[in-house]
Amino acid sequence: MISIILKSIEKDKGKNKGEVMFSNFMFIKNAYPSLYELGYLAEHNIFNDADTSLYKLRKLGEELVQVILEFINVQKSDSFFLNLNVLERGNYLDNEILTLLHSIRIRGNSTIHNSNGTSIELAKRSLYEAFQITTYFYVRFVDQDFKIPVYREPNYAKSIDHSLGNQNRTSYVFEKDKLFFDSFMSYIEEVVYEGIIDKKVNGFGSVKEVENMSFHEFHGFFSGALENIAGLGDQYVEGLLYLRNICKEQLQTNDPQYINRQLATMLYSRSIWG
Incomplete structure (x- = not known):
């Protein structure tokens, strides 16, 4: 029962009844739609549910690491932490990117146990870090000639209008x-x-x-x-x-x-x- 309800809710949340909003992760949509969707959901949950935003970014980081391990033909595990350790020991990624991935993992893990709630500013910073990680991945592993787009910080008013229009809370x-x-x-x-x-x-x-x-x-x-x-x-x-x-x-x-x-x-x- 819970599984069915969750799937139904997620499906409804993803419906778009108007114009598709801009997303900083649009560049990865065609090649990796799952990564795009996680980035998009994180982006548009920042102002009304920062905890969910951090959790979606954690999932994005976890899936991205698995994709990278496939690219370099290294066996992956079900553990985000262990997969990061493999990349770190093998010097497969820049230290700065590894640090950002660890930060996103830790923040995402803390969303359930956080007694103070997640600040919007922390979610916004994490979103920008996820953008840095995904663009790094795209240039290094997908298209070396790719021109990194200018990052646009989420806009509060547009995000709220989009949420109200999509949810249509009847x-x-x-x-x-x-x-x-x-x-x-x-x-x-x-x-x-x-x-x-x-x-x-x-x-x-x-x-x-x-x-x-x-x-x-x-x-x-x-x-x-x-x-x-x-x-x-x-x-x-x-x-x-x-x-x-x-x-x-x-x-x-x-x-x-x-x-x-x-x-x-x-x-x-x-x-x-x-």
Whole structure:
């Protein structure tokens, strides 16, 4: 269910009902459409969801490194970090580019655990660094005569207008958000209870056997569940980020700690201890 909803949401987010917006990554669209799409999504999420922007840039860096390893005919792994180490040990890339790739990787990894939220300025800096990385790749591995285009910093007004025009937040979209929210929260609840059962009743039985639990303790299990879900893979990280984005709109806040506390309170209030 979660997988189907995520795919549907991502498809709708990618629809363009008007003129296609400019992107600094347009030069790579034909040769590497997947890299272009990640850059485009990062670019146009900066002002309304900087966390998602950083995560998309991390994915762009990860995929780009895999492409480079294919170019130089070196075996790649599923780990972004290990692949970077291979490139570093073999002196396959300039040190400056390796440093930028590591920075993008670390920032992307921190989006789920960031308690202060991602600043727009940090996302904008990371976007420019991703542009530097992709143009370096294109000149070195694809077309040595390629003339690097002038970088254009994302414009707030254009980005917001584009988002409003594309999302067209009708009741249908709100219903989709609600469907996703309910489904993903139910999944989180299952993971929370699995953690409680594992810790409190040695992995056997049910939560009904746990007579008392304070909200503080429950919140700890909730936080642990989010960590476990984020470790399951990219699709689940996308789900957590989308859930947070829904909550940002509904709660009118960018504070991840406050959002998580409200979500934990909701689950606790409908538990046997609430």
